[in-house]
């Protein structure tokens with residue numbers, strides 16, 4: 001299946017899947033074409049400044065009030081929300097996990113979601129949660145929307161077809177999809193896909209946007225035209241369906257007798273999109289030293305405090321390493337921001353082994369980390385000719401808030417017990433002598 005998309009980031013789009021379904025010149029005609037209902041979906045307050053004002057007009061078979069019935073609270077003990085102030089679930093330390101195994105039997109996207117960390121406060125609309133899905137079935141008559149946040153989906157294995165209210169998105173490894181807060185959708189496996197796994201960042205705060213480029217100028221990094229928004233598509237289905245909702249950390253379900261994906265036409269700037277990570281144009285060190293990873297920011301979710309992101313979504317794409325007289329991999333460091341990393345394919349240059357595709361590493365607030373011993377030795381002694389890092393794609397969900405590990409993640413068999421040993425060989429190499437300065441200070 002080859003789907004149609006509209007290019008651009010945050011554009012004011014318009015699309016119709018039946019000719020004339022979209023009203024022209026006004027939003028609310030007395031009667032809409034084809035007997036459709038008009039409905040506004042607001043992603044920002046009505047009065048938000050133009051730059052951040054987001055809403056779309058949807059023309060649908062039934063208004064959404066008909067997609068909700070009596071709600072019933074349901075338990076979803078594996079999809080958790082912040083605040084979970086349980087810093088005692090796992091003792092402090094750098095953490096790493098092997099990939100999450102696939103479940104036995106048939107499990108869809110929603111049922112397979114497993115929360116790894118939570119940060120901030122879902123009701124205060126700050127922070128985020130990280131999750132992993134490992135699915136073996138489609139959502140067929142199950143539909144979902146997350147009132148608590150925007151979902152950034154990062155497939156690691158197997159393509160997905162996501163049927164949203166505003167159209168269909170196909171997304172596979174090396175691509176991402178972003179589904180706005182409140183958007184109804186269902187996730188199916190892509191054509192020929194048996195099972196699929198990936199990472200999800202649930203953004204409780206302000207929406208992801210493109211980072212400023214500053215002196216880099218008007219081009220490179222993630223270019224707006226590479227973001228793709230689906231054209232309108234609808235499901236005309238009059239059979240029993242379940243609508244699942246996540247609201248303030250609690251899950252609800254309601255039964256209806258038709259599909260809620262019934263939007264025939266829409267216009268506006270509040271819409272889902274996909275992005276191919278291979279179209280990211282990295283800018284890096286062409287002289288010496290290792291710049292901060294913020295040069296690889298694809299999307300940033302601002303927190304209201306300048307330069308202090310609620311979340312940065314950062315990738316480590318294939319690129320040339322050419323820095324002279326420099327230690328080229330990431331440096332050792334400690335960070336006020338908390339770093340959740342995943343690997344989509346290949347190898348990450350700070351870790352020679354142990355960080356595998358589908359795996360996770362977590363370097364929380366102020367937890368020291370950096371290259372493992374082997375990577376350090378290699379990078380300190382290697383001949384510094386230009387080297388192409390290929391077949392690699394790691395990423396980071398970095399947040400200003402500490403990330404609390406869930407009990408589920410803490411008890412996973414895939415939690416590595418000896419991760420810290422990767423730094424074990426970093427022995428003292430100091431060869432200073434008192435004559436050279438010594439502990440009393442410089443001369």
Ligand SMILES: O=C(O)Cc1cc(O)ccc1O
Nearest residue numbers: 292293329330331339350369
């Ligand atoms: O910790 C990590 O591996 C991520 C990272 C990469 C980098 O190039 C510099 C800093 C940083 O946190």
Ligand SMILES: [Fe+2]
Nearest residue numbers: 335339363369
């Ligand atoms: Fe780091």
